[in-house]
Amino acid sequence: MEEIQITQLESAAIFKKTNFPVTLKFDNVVYKIKAKTEGMFKSSSKSQEEKIILKGVTGIVFPGEMLAMLGPSGSGKTTLLTGLGGRLSGRLEGTITYNGMPFKNAMKRYTGFVTQDDVLYPHLTVTETLVYTALLRLPKTLSHMDKVAHAEAVISQLGLTKCKDSIIGGPLLRGISGGERKRVSIGQEMLINPSLLFLDEPTSGLDSTTAQKIVSTLWELVNGGRTIVMTIHQPSSRLFYMFHKVLLLSEGNPLYFGRGEDAMSYFSSIGFSPSVAMNPSDFLLDLANGVVDDPQEDQASIKQTLVTAFKTNLLDVVKEELQRYDDSEDHQKIQKGELDRWSNTWWNEAVVLFRRGMKERKHDAFSFLKVAQVLIVSILCAMLWWRSTDIQDQTGLMFFITSFWGFYPLFQAIFTFPPERMMLEKERASGTYRLSSYFMSRIVGDLPMELVLPTIFVIIAYWTTGLKQSPVNFFSTLFTVLYGVLVAQGLGLAIGAMIMDLKSATVLASVTMLSFTLVSGFFVHHVPSFISWLKYISLTQYTFKLLVGSQYEEGEMYHCGVVDATCYVHDFPAIKSVGLGGNAISVVALTIMLVGYRVLAYLVLTRIGVTKK
Structure with missing residues (x-):
């Protein structure tokens, strides 16, 4: 205990040097x-x-x-x-x-x-909340131990010692009292000794x-x-x-x-x-x-x-x-360049935000309901398409995989930014971290859940159905599914960032994904020209095309019509509408979407928490 107290005093002495008196005028x-105009007819006059x-x-x-x-x-x-x-x-x-x-x-x-x-x-403890804030907001001139010591000192100063290991809690999660939450909020600002x-x-x-x-x-x-x-x-x-x-x-x-x-x-x-x-x-x-x-x-x-x-x-x-x-x-003192905008390096911010995000969301990342949902659907696929060799069934399976792993990650990603809007506004307004470090830590932090669950799904569904039982075909299918998942996740991130309202975002995502599904070539083989342009921006079409390409090749035959008759696979209606060639174009298109949707989400987020004065 004595050593910790010495560390607190030493770090306080170092930290005190970084402050200067401020006069507010x-x-x-x-x-x-x-003034808001009530009713349907709003005044358009500039002299509103x-x-x-x-x-x-x-x-x-x-x-x-x-x-x-x-x-x-x-x-x-x-x-x-x-x-x-x-x-x-x-x-x-x-x-x-x-x-x-x-x-x-x-x-x-x-x-x-x-x-x-x-x-x-809500899921972080009092100590975790203040320590992570200290690691993000205190200057890089202080060591990790000094920052932790500051957090411990503030906990003691505000009388939070008894509840320091208790979670914050929320409306549906029991945690510390309202007064203690208020002291934690004040403690977050006191950490920087403003x-x-x-x-x-x-x-x-x-x-x-x-x-x-x-x-x-x-x-x-x-x-x-x-x-x-x-x-x-x-x-x-x-x-x-x-x-x-x-x-x-x-x-x-x-x-x-x-x-x-x-x-x-x-x-x-x-x-x-x-x-x-x-x-x-x-x-x-x-x-x-x-x-x-x-x-x-x-x-x-x-x-x-x-x-x-x-x-x-x-x-x-x-x-x-x-x-x-x-x-x-005082004006000259600031003009000399004593003020740096960021307390820590980009890498330190990203690492701390990643660790904090994983701590906060670990209860939700692999929740029982999510895992059970994927397992149940994969087992149903295994039973419904058990060793099926019918080309109609196989293309139906591939389209179902495309649709399921288009909708699922899309709707998961929608919930990424809207629930954190208030936190993002608060911390960005305080200059706690760069938006890019937050964005990257959030994207990387969601990867385990986004990639592990579809991998489990493909392992179960692929080897139990009638798809080609070779490692090359399997890994080609797995790569296509995971790539499609990342693209769908990017679309969900962009929609969630743009709308920031879960109900409205869900409606827009549903309409968008259904439109992509309808023009993908499985349901409608001859899409009218005035709406056919949609298929060129449909991630469902490109993913389905790659999945078909992972199973079939140009010139391959299948049993069709009467007994012993054979037909070309590329002439099967569902496959003919997307074609067996041009897989490289599909990969390039999905890559553009993979990057483009995330860039769009980032640009939209730049509006949040930025001072416009």
């Missing part, structure tokens, strides 16, 4: 969105009504300060927090700077952002003791020179007076910005004071809602009075504070 921030969410919010937070943003639901505090964190796209006006510079991707490494919803992998930390409702749903412990931990970070901005809902009096600065919002308008301890005296000076002693945050929220002791007062007029009072009494003071701050020295 925001001046006259305005955010507008297009805009809804203003933030109405000119100004403030400054220095290193060593904690800013708490209060306000009722819909006041714009989460929107402002998201904008300050560099994660808000759309019409964001005004000036937001970090040490005098606008937000850049390199800042992600030194910015922590804790969302209100806990986005965590210079600037944003938190959206960090105490939501927690008891007062746990909330106090979390804010006390944040207070320790602030005393270490960090800058912290949070939204919070009705903090206790004890928590309220821990905030260095408070920003009160109402319908996007600032009503107060200044020291938390001065808030009550300010509102008292403009004629608003509570009739009885009460929690300051409760009083401020009442004011933001336009609620005062006199029920005769109109809420709208009260809010307008408070907005006007802020502009008259406080706005100039806040503006003056912004102007007094000289950020030229």
Whole structure:
């Protein structure tokens, strides 16, 4: 234990050098969105009504300060927090700077952002969650042991020791409590010891003791020179007076910005004071809602009075504070190139993501239902086509194999990206890793399941049916099936990435695959010319053609019609429609699809988690 503590102290000393103080300034921030038009007929006018969410919010937070943003639901505090964190796209006006510079991707490494919803992998333990985050987000200058030590230190600091070996859990999976999940989410951001930390409702749903412990931990970070901005809902009096600065919002308008301890005296000076002693945050929220002791007062007029009072009494003071701050020295410090965009190498990211993905999905990769499904279908094929030598039966078997191993991997792949969208958005927005390393680790991580199950299927179905019993024909069939599986998987990845909605993606995949199946030449031998172009992009047709080619050759004969009569295999209708020649073209076409679908999926994913500011 003593050795671990020494390692923690040493790594903390190394890690501390990578941070620098950050001053956050925001001046006259305005955010507008297009108002949604209800009904069937939507206005196409460019002058469509805009809804203003933030109405000119100004403030400054220095290193060593904690800013708490209060306000009722819909006041714009989460929107402002998201904008300050560099994660808000759309019409964001005004000036937001970090040490005098606008937000850049390199800042992600030194910015922590804790969302209100806990986005965590349900099957990982608390320790695994934080260790993998440490391995991904901490700089490459630290060793593997140092990063693990940081994760252990955060676990101890947040009081997660008792549940460190418990899984996170989810809606249908029992795991740690909601409060513990919130602390794990905060711990993920605390791992990087961020210079600037944003938190959206960090105490939501927690008891007062746990909330106090979390804010006390944040207070320790602030005393270490960090800058912290949070939204919070009705903090206790004890928590309220821990905030260095408070920003009160109402319908996007600032009503107060200044020291938390001065808030009550300010509102008292403009004629608003509570009739009885009460929690300051409760009083401020009442004011933001336009609620005062006199029920005769109109809420709208009260809010307008408070907005006007802020502009008259406080706005100039806040503006003056912004102007007094000289950020030229900090600006030069960043300009010297101290900020690198990525914490680790591409290879390290890919390896860690691969290991984490395998840990999270091992329960699902070879689940009993999936294995049983493939075994049952392969056994049914063996019984239905047992030693069958009829060419009609054999082509039917090959087409069934083509269809089954087209649909199965397609629908498995659809579920790759949509369930992970929130996690991908969260981690990409934090600059945790490159999209390419995530994409590659995800593709490689799915290969065992994608290749082992069809291999088992072919081994069972091939040797028990009437297909040619030679190693060359067998491996040719196996190669064709596996290649078709990889192409179908790529199509599923592309559809899942494009749609990101499982129901819609499933419908599109079904229609696409059915279209490919119908034009593949097995059901319809003479496809009309106006729709025949579909067969050239049909992976089913190319796979079926290669499977037929793995069993039959040009000039081969089969028994047909009356007794002892023979016909050419290439004249059999199902085979004639696809032909026995041109297998090389089919391989090239499938190769283009194999690469093309994955490239398409990757390009679509680049939209996710990328700051558009």
